[in-house]
Amino acid sequence: MSKEVKVPTLGESVTEATVGEWLKKPGDPVSVDEPIASLETDKVAVEVPSPVNGVMGEQKVAVGETVEVGALLATIEDDVAAGESTSVEPREAAAPAEQAPAPASTASDERKDDGTLEDTAPAQAKVHDPEATQTLSPAVRRAVLEHGVDPSTIKGTGKDGRLTKEDVLAAAAEAKAAPAPSSSAPAPSPSPAPAPAATGERREERVKMTRMRQTIAKRLKSAQDTAALLTTFNDVDMTAVIEAREKFKDTFAKKHDIKLGFMSFFAKAACLALKDIPSVNAQIEGDEIVYFDYVDISVAVSAPNGLVVPVVRDADRKSFAQIEKDIADFGKRAKDGTLTMEDMKGGTFTISNGGVFGGLMSTPIINPPQSAVLGLHRIEDRPVVRDGEIVIRPMMYIALSYDHRLIDGREAVTALKTIKEAIEDPMRMLIDL
Incomplete structure (x- = not known):
């Protein structure tokens, strides 16, 4: 059983908005009145709350699309249906690991959000994906890439602990000001040096103007x-x-x-x-x-x-x-x-x-x-x-x-x-x- 989430009334004379960002991803648990999306109107950003407890279902529109009041945004699945759908995927993902278990000395158990265990090995470490743990706005995402900081290590000061551009810039400045590691400390394991950036490289970036x-x-x-x-x-x-x-x-x-x-x-x-x-x-x-x-x-x-x-x-x-x-x-x-x-x-x-x-x-x-x-x-x-x-x-x-x-x-x-x-x-x- 699913519950539809529609674009709420946005204010006097405001009939449409732009999807600014999704605050929840399909499969994420949500509580009643918890924001699942942010809509940009001509003046302010409006958060769309979940009408029920459950699990985030299908997102009907993409970020950047324009939606009118009353339009369908997403669905919220009930806990039972969500539990059935999530109980199969971890077992399927774990099957290869059961056929070829990693040695105890090189593998560790990591608990997923849904309570199952996943085998991880240092030799095949997963690449950190900032969006896997939090949703970043375009401005924050650009700042993260420009300054090379790890957003998972930064404490957000925005709404519900979300990162702001100022948080990223402050973390980057703090990292630059930090003293270099002592020469007496053990040297880290060698890793491939990043390829040097081409000198004189010129870049362009096109970003759609927000509705505001x-x-x-x-x-x-x-x-x-x-x-x-x-x-x-x-x-x-x-x-x-x-x-x-x-x-x-x-x-x-x-x-x-x-x-x-x-x-x-x-x-x-x-x-x-x-x-x-x-x-x-x-x-x-x-x-x-x-x-x-x-x-x-x-x-x-x-x-x-x-x-x-x-x-x-x-x-x-x-x-x-x-x-x-x-x-x-x-x-x-x-x-x-x-x-x-x-x-x-x-x-x-x-x-x-x-x-x-x-x-x-x-x-x-x-x-x-x-x-x-x-x-x-x-x-x-x-x-x-x-x-x-x-x-x-x-x-x-x-x-x-x-x-x-x-x-x-x-x-x-x-x-x-x-x-x-x-x-x-x-x-x-x-x-x-």
Whole structure:
């Protein structure tokens, strides 16, 4: 008896998805609600759970194929049928070994997942197959091959212990930093040296764009084609914020169980600016302008498959601590691939922090249908003039890209200046200036 697994409802107005990866292989035991596949939609990855306990049956579609809501994905076999099918294969595989048993001195018994024993010999050691024990995403698989690491020796930090690209890169860096073995240690048994790579070899690799990457490309290009994009810049002296963080970080973390970061300061400063300049917190719909009396800030977060923008709702009404908690939760769930459609829905303004990657200055692109985005960058010590003297201050360039169809230059510059003043004098955020 088998149970069909179909593509679940993916969210409002989302009718299809792409099979990103299979998390279970035919013959693998599965429990009810355990994820068996990951589907990529336009915004997030959606895991498909097993409806029953049993064993993974036939996979009806391959990785990379597009499926619609309600389409058949796979089947789950019940435990009895699965037990009958798996009880024969090990005996058939063991038959040659019974006809020609290996000497006791060169063979060992290895227990399979299904409880049977398999004879293994060092002279005929099996080649390690990373996918035999875990499913690797294309990005992780490429990283494994490029750096020559064994994925079975790496502890995954992703969802359900899965490997991420960052895990592989960290393991590769650790392997390079490890000291060479001592000359007094026994020399390993000789093995054939790998053939040297051909010098000057040029390679190409074609990888199909994920559905999320295709959507990002379409939306960003649409923003350029539709909006009248313009960017205004300013720089911010981060001294006051850095001193406030240093002074209160321990007390803040102890009371709220979260670190005090820069994003909450900029979110609250942006709320002040958006209240003062309503057009920066508005959007165009047809021949109408929609103004919002609330601030829902989309925060750009880096995920394994691309940039996502979950929304901190009612940021203007939330405390610093709650904003920090929301952003930290989004970052963790983006890495684990557990963000939902609801997390991305809406948003009236976006903050993108390119400084975490070392960016000095950029012109961010708005997130349609929003009309403005604030870009943050790295902090670096620079000489500036204060009270007629040249001093060193931790400075950051900030940028506001906006839709000139709706926002005039004066309004954009004023909004960015308001953010600058609030960051340089955080007291303004407390007394609403």
